[in-house]
Amino acid sequence: MSYLTGEFECKLDAKGRMMIPVGLKKQLPEADTEGLVINRGLEKYLVIYTKTEWDKKLDELSKLNEYDRKVNQFVRYFTGGATAVEPDAAGRINLPKSLMEYAGITGEVVLTCMLNKVEIWDKKAHQQMLSNEPENFADLAEEVMVKRGKGGNE
Numbered sequence: 001m002s003y004l005t006g007e008f009e010c011k012l013d014a015k016g017r018m019m020i021p022v023g024l025k026k027q028l029p030e031a032d033t034e035g036l037v038i039n040r041g042l043e044k045y046l047v048i049y050t051k052t053e054w055d056k057k058l059d060e061l062s063k064l065n066e067y068d069r070k071v072n073q074f075v076r077y078f079t080g081g082a083t084a085v086e087p088d089a090a091g092r093i094n095l096p097k098s099l100m101e102y103a104g105i106t107g108e109v110v111l112t113c114m115l116n117k118v119e120i121w122d123k124k125a126h127q128q129m130l131s132n133e134p135e136n137f138a139d140l141a142e143e144v145m146v147k148r149g150k151g152g153n154e
Contacts, residue, residue: 002027004113009123011108016100017092024111024118031087038099038120039082046095046103046120051084053116095120 008021025031030050037054041047049057061078064071081102085093095105108123121129134140 003115004028004118006111006113008111009108010111012095012105013092016095016097017088018095018109018120019090019092020087021111024113025091027113035084035086036093037082037084038093038095039078040080040099040102041119044103044125045122046099046105048111048118048120049116054082 004024004027006023006027008024010018010021012018020028020031028036028050030052034051037049037051039047039049039054058079061075064075066072081096081099083096083099087093099105103120103122104125105120105122110121110123110126112119112121112126
């Protein structure tokens with residue numbers, strides 16, 4: 001899978017179904033054949049993975065020490081609620097009610113592409129998250145990219 005790009009606003013219907021935007025659907029051709037997995041995010045949002053990307057995550061988790069309580073706690077939380085979904089004939093996916101409640105999703109959402117996954121935010125929560133942007137984004141970039149050996153002229 002190539003990296004995903006874009007941000008899309010969507011509305012859910014009364015049954016919690018969301019139409020996958022055309023611009024995103026073009027980037028996820030495998031969604032119709034292999035399906036998608038929706039899960040809780042690390043914060044109050046949901047995450048969509050292709051089945052292939054989800055399997056890669058599970059492979060990473062399977063290599064952790066199953067006798068470590070923190071590992072078990074993390075794996076339990078990370079995989080709990082994960083739900084396989086397939087787009088219907090109209091190109092919609094049904095967001096599970098329990099996951100929607102976790103993320104505080106009501107009717108309007110923002111889909112934010114994050115490399116190999118898509119975050120699903122309640123629109124108001126997304127706006128609030130964006131309003132908490134660091135004062136100096138350049139400092140954050142330096143801390144994340146340069147000090148961790150990921151970029152720049154080292």
